[in-house]
Amino acid sequence: MVETAALHLWLMRAIYVGIAGALVFLHLLPLDTRPPGWAGPDLFIALTFAWAVRRPDYVPPLLVAGLALMMDLLFHRPPGLWAAFTLIGTEALRRRAPGLRDRTFAADWAAVVGVLVAVTLGYRFVLTVFVVDQPPLGLSLMQLLSTLIAYPLVALASHALLGVRKPAPGDMATARRLP
Amino acid sequence: MASDRGQSEDFSGPLKRLLLAVLILCLVAIFLIWRIDSPRVERFRAQVVDRVVPQMDWAMAPVTGAVKVLRDFQSYQRMYQQNQDLRRELQQMKAWKEAALQLEQENARLLDLNNVQLDPRLTYVTGVVMADSGSPFRQSVLINVGARDGIMEGWAAMDGLGLVGRISGLGQSTARVILLTDTSSRIPVTVQPSGQRALLIGDNSLAPLLDFVEAPDQVRPGDRVLTSGDGGVFPAGLVAGQVFADPGGRMRLRIAADYERLEFLRVLRSFARERIEDPGHLIAPPQDPTPDATAEATNG
Numbered sequence: 338m339v340e341t342a343a344l345h346l347w348l349m350r351a352i353y354v355g356i357a358g359a360l361v362f363l364h365l366l367p368l369d370t371r372p373p374g375w376a377g378p379d380l381f382i383a384l385t386f387a388w389a390v391r392r393p394d395y396v397p398p399l400l401v402a403g404l405a406l407m408m409d410l411l412f413h414r415p416p417g418l419w420a421a422f423t424l425i426g427t428e429a430l431r432r433r434a435p436g437l438r439d440r441t442f443a444a445d446w447a448a449v450v451g452v453l454v455a456v457t458l459g460y461r462f463v464l465t466v467f468v469v470d471q472p473p474l475g476l477s478l479m480q481l482l483s484t485l486i487a488y489p490l491v492a493l494a495s496h497a498l499l500g501v502r503k504p505a506p507g508d509m510a511t512a513r514r515l516p
Numbered sequence: 517m518a519s520d521r522g523q524s525e526d527f528s529g530p531l532k533r534l535l536l537a538v539l540i541l542c543l544v545a546i547f548l549i550w551r552i553d554s555p556r557v558e559r560f561r562a563q564v565v566d567r568v569v570p571q572m573d574w575a576m577a578p579v580t581g582a583v584k585v586l587r588d589f590q591s592y593q594r595m596y597q598q599n600q601d602l603r604r605e606l607q608q609m610k611a612w613k614e615a616a617l618q619l620e621q622e623n624a625r626l627l628d629l630n631n632v633q634l635d636p637r638l639t640y641v642t643g644v645v646m647a648d649s650g651s652p653f654r655q656s657v658l659i660n661v662g663a664r665d666g667i668m669e670g671w672a673a674m675d676g677l678g679l680v681g682r683i684s685g686l687g688q689s690t691a692r693v694i695l696l697t698d699t700s701s702r703i704p705v706t707v708q709p710s711g712q713r714a715l716l717i718g719d720n721s722l723a724p725l726l727d728f729v730e731a732p733d734q735v736r737p738g739d740r741v742l743t744s745g746d747g748g749v750f751p752a753g754l755v756a757g758q759v760f761a762d763p764g765g766r767m768r769l770r771i772a773a774d775y776e777r778l779e780f781l782r783v784l785r786s787f788a789r790e791r792i793e794d795p796g797h798l799i800a801p802p803q804d805p806t807p808d809a810t811a812e813a814t815n816g
Contacts, residue, residue: 361650362572362575362576364650364651365569365572365576365647365648365650365658366576366579366580366583366647366648367576367580367645367646367647367648367657367778368580368583368584368648369648369776370645370648370655370657370695370775370776370778371697371722371775371776372652372655372697372720372721372722373652375652376652376653377652398535398536398539399539402539402542402543406543406546407564407568410560410561410564410565411564411565411568411569411650412649412650412651412654413561413649413650413651413654413656413692414651414653414654415547415550415551416546416547416550416557416561417542417543417544417545417546417547417550418543418544418547420543421540421543421544421547424536424539424540424543425540428536467551469551470699470700471699472652472653472654472699472720473653473699473719473720476652476653476720477653480652
């Protein structure tokens with residue numbers, strides 16, 4: 338029983354890595370090299386936050402940091418900074434996950450909105466302080482908004498397809514008793 | 517509830533918290549190192565890209581192809597009309613081709629008469645676009661030629677029609693081309709026929725801004741824009757596009773290259789031009805070993 342639980346945990350982590358890899362792949366496809374007038378959602382951060390609220394043990398900090406750093410390197414962003422902010426956001430949500438467990442989805446969404454807005458503003462602030470070339474503010478805001486809109490969809494998809502849902506109190510009790 | 521609290525305490529144990537802090541510090545340190553010593557970290561980034569992206573290539577090419585086929589499929593619906601348009605354009609092109617051939621012959625004759633030396637750098641390496649930057653905020657593409665093929669940082673990349681960007685970031689078998697539209701792209705250009713010098717500044721829109729023009733009133737919409745090679749970093753005389761005025765009245769560039777379909781890029785070999793450093797010496801006859809003879813020679 339313990340072994341299957343552990344196996345399931347690692348399976349979910351592997352799925353997380355796989356989804357991240359697929360996202361990188363899709364982003365890198367050279368479909369349109371014209372500068373876009375709009376910015377799609379950052380699905381990776383939406384996925385990470387959704388899982389951090391529901392099952393924090395599926396997204397261990399080291400894994401999140403590694404994947405985010407890799408994306409920074411591949412997507413030609415300032416390396417490390419967005420990864421650091423992703424990690425901070427994830428940890429903030431992880432901290433609040435037990436409190437959010439019994440609440441409605443709206444509360445969960447509101448928490449994510451707060452964290453994501455703070456993270457985006459912080460990122461832009463640090464870039465300004467260090468005088469790094471920044472993307473236009475409009476595009477940043479558009480990405481923020483579309484990520485926030487995509488969040489419920491990502492959460493729903495992880496809930497329905499991958500079974501990432503908030504543990505019911507009974508689950509946790511058995512899980513705690515087992516080891 | 518008690519078990520919940522126990523759980524959260526497990527999670528935020530002092531050791532975990534310490535590890536987390538170390539992790540965040542590491543990431544921030546990487547950012548700081550990048551800010552301080554950007555070339556080294558960028559070289560590391562190029563190596564990572566060089567390792568990772570070619571491995572995805574086998575899957576990328578077919579997926580890209582499939583999506584492009586699907587997109588083209590929409591245009592099949594307007595096939596008849598397109599065919600008509602193409603025929604009409606072909607007629608015009610034939611006339612142009614005739615004109616071009618005549619001009620080419622005339623040009624060759626004139627060059628021959630003047631005994632002109634053409635620039636020897638007009639050779640190129642052609643690469644295929646493998647991936648784009650993956651982010652809506654950066655405009656760059658990766659091509660499948662790199663240091664192994666003799667590519668060097670700063671060389672110009674063109675498609676068949678005009679300038680596309682410059683090489684920045686070099687791996688063994690991949691190179692990153694920063695497009696003219698990227699916010700970090702700055703290219704010195706001249707506007708013909710007035711010969712005004714200007715700077716082409718990418719701003720994440722399809723039409724880069726033309727700024728720092730010496731005499732803006734001499735630049736008219738429709739003027740041709742070529743690279744000027746000022747600063748000696750970027751090769752001179754490459755076609756970039758045409759000037760047009762945006763609704764705000766600022767001069768922008770209509771890029772000559774076809775940014776909609778960047779598939780093959782040619783990277784121009786350009787080596788540093790020889791510099792003429794000293795102001796020039798007196799021309800003296802071959803030096804004699806005796807000192808007074810030398811003095812006489814330089815005096816004369």
